[in-house]
């Protein structure tokens with residue numbers, strides 16, 4: 001069944017709940033890959049998104065890292081943007097009014113220097129009424145100490161609880177894959193008051209130009225995203241889904257609907273499309289339509305029926321004979 005045929009037939013219910021937000025479908029944009037909405041609004045209908053997650057917004061404007069800030073890699077890309085943005089007051093004045101024209105929940109991605117800084121931006125966004133949810137970016141690999149808060153459960157809890165005290169908005173903690181065990185960090189975020197967990201942010205990587213014998217990125221390292229990271233992201237989503245009860249927004253290398261369905265089966269309640277948007281700006285719509293088609297083809301009436309529904313692999317009989325003697 002094609003996506004168009006599904007629309008004509010009884011369409012499956014794609015709506016999901018993330019904290020206080022009801023998303024019309026489980027597909028959001030990955031922070032930093034969709035600007036502040038207006039950049040892609042000629043190509044993407046924001047009214048059809050599950051939610052829009054905008055670029056990081058900090059207490060003060062940041063010019064980001066010097067170029068080169070982007071390098072293509074096999075199956076992905078490295079970025080070292082360094083949280084370039086106009087600051088929270090600029091977001092409130094210049095960006096939010098455009099986004100508010102659409103019937104689409106707004107998730108604002110908030111990094112910070114320390115728990116007080118995270119909380120100050122969260123409070124300001126809440127009071128100004130310009131966000132429906134806050135995604136705490138405790139996992140940015142491209143600024144000094146950007147990752148610290150997502151690598152230690154105690155620090156994760158400090159940021160989340162500082163922000164929990166100043167907002168009733170849906171609070172999402174965005175976790176890093178650059179850790180030995182993500183589960184205690186996810187648990188700490190939930191226990192400190194996060195309504196949802198998003199993962200994964202990018203993996204730290206680098207690239208070297210052998211002709212010039214120099215690192216390609218001015219920052220030295222960058223964050224790896226795209227299809228290359230999907231198996232890692234999927235596994236971490238599954239592990240975290242076994243650990244927390246709050247909903248998960250899964251991301252990392254989602255290029256099409258089948259990738260997204262894998263994340264839903266692994267336990268994500270919603271997904272974000274990031275790097276794919278650079279290759280195919282309408283990927284967000286194709287992913288949502290494709291999820292609907294998958295549900296219809298497989299006899300599901302609601303997307304909720306497949307969340308966390310993955311089962312153990314089939315185990316086939318061995319084809320190699322049992323060893324006859326000890327090796």
Ligand SMILES: Cc1cc2nc3c(=O)[nH]c(=O)nc-3n(C[C@H](O)[C@H](O)[C@H](O)COP(=O)(O)O)c2cc1C
Nearest residue numbers: 030031032056079137200201225226252253274275
């Ligand atoms: C160019 C670029 C900029 C990004 N900026 C941010 C950001 O500001 N805040 C954030 O939390 N994540 C940021 N990310 C990470 C993405 O939101 C996402 O977590 C990651 O790229 C994995 O998803 P993907 O493989 O679908 O891109 C950025 C990613 C890219 C490629």
